[in-house]
Amino acid sequence: MPDNHYQTLGIARDASADQIKKAYRKLARKYHPDVSKEADAEARMQAINVAYDTLSDAEKKKQYDFELDHPQGYAGFNAGNQGGFDQSQFYHQSTSDGQHADFSGFEDLFGRFGQGFGGGDYQYQRANRQTKSFRGEDQHASLEVDLEIAFHGATQNITLQIPSLNAHGEPEVQRKTLQVKIPAGMKSGQQIRLSGQGQAGYNGGAAGDLYIEILYKQTEQTRVEGADIFQQLNISPWEAALGQKIAFTSPDGKTLELQIPKNARTGQQLRLKDKGIPNKTPGQLYLILNIVIPAAQTEQEQQAYAAFAQAFPSFNPRQS
The missing domain is CATH 1.10.287.110 (DnaJ domain)
Structure with a gap:
């Protein structure tokens, strides 16, 4: 070892x-x-x-x-x-079918528990355990959830192991399952406080609290910063060039209409006010345009590209 x-x-x-x-x-x-x-x-x-x-x-x-x-x-x-203190820190999120979902990046998703048992703190508590009571330490964790929860809320079960003190004042690991109600409108990074669910107290001391930081899963299409949502929106070359009106699905699952500006570019951002996370101060929805070029597979499609090239004889994409 x-x-x-x-x-x-x-x-x-x-x-x-x-x-x-x-x-x-x-x-x-x-x-x-x-x-x-x-x-x-x-x-x-x-x-x-x-x-x-x-x-x-x-x-x-x-x-x-x-x-x-x-x-x-x-x-x-x-x-x-x-x-x-050798702390066993294994975290799971219980899914609706009773199975446990694996997490990657363990410390990032559920934090590190049990800092109160590190060396000097524990020795101090042992030396004073006959005369003093101690409030349990607050614990901090983070939970990664789907973005749709920001709009509709959800209740999830989490099973975790946290350090505690037994009746003899000795450290041990306690397994507990908690039900966490996540309200709609939470910003990424906001915390939910579960009173008395942190580290247990000793000698009559109150238990600490558990603070769970809510984070939203990042995907290739979306990311969240606070209450603001950044969503990639794929459009066709003609929608970009002609400035057409399109329909798309927003992060809350609703279908919205959007007017694409003429000669739009890949990477261009369009802001939809108050269409982000519905917080007390609503977030913004930023649509990041991505022009998708269709493949020319049939003879008709290839002829269409040939006609397109003839219509722009002076266009050279390699010129700055």
């Missing part, structure tokens, strides 16, 4: 924050128990999570580096635990 967190992630001690994150994502894709066939995938994933939790936090990393450089001062700690 690796001797330290850097070896666990396969990085050098001078690795940048971006390099640490990339190493974590690469290993998470390989060893996450939902997708990995490795026999020790669960144990490896736990070690990877602990390593990333420590090295991605500047203060924790500073303390951990100090411990590595001064091992004689930390002989009493469990070396196998590497200064922290």
Whole structure:
């Protein structure tokens, strides 16, 4: 087994924050128990999570580096635990048919839980557990959903594992399934607060809250920024040249009409006011025009292209 967190992630001690994150994502894709066939995938994933939790936090990393450089001062700690609590962090979204949908980019989709069990915090709680009560830490997660939910809302079940303290004040992983109601009109990046669903308190302390950040799935056709939606709209060459009126399906599923300006260009943006996410301050819908050239497969179609070329004898697309 690796001797330290850097070896666990396969990085050098001078690795940048971006390099640490990339190493974590690469290993998470390989060893996450939902997708990995490795026999020790669960144990490896736990070690990877602990390593990333420590090295991605500047203060924790500073303390951990100090411990590595001064091992004689930390002989009493469990070396196998590497200064922290082995946290199992596996996240699923329950689909309507009861199956679990796999997520890629685990930390991005459901965040990292259990930061309160890192090294010093846990040791402090153990030292004071007989005399003090503690409020559980707030937890943060992010949930990626389909864009249509922004217009209609939805209720989804999520199953996750979060760290908690048992009756003896010792850390353990608790599995829970929560029902999350996502209201219509949420901007990308807005959070839903689930009161008391974070880390459990200790000695009578209140539980923390769970904050779920809502993100919308990006596709080749659409992306979301806040309440604004950017949607690619394919049009024909004659629609672009002549400025014709067309019908298209907007992100909320409605059919809208749009007047294409004459001599429109690929990449040109058209703004439809207040047609984005229906927030308190409605977002905008930006249509990004994409001219699609039809293939000339029949003789008639080829003749049409020949006639088109004759109609524009001076046109040269390679001239700036």
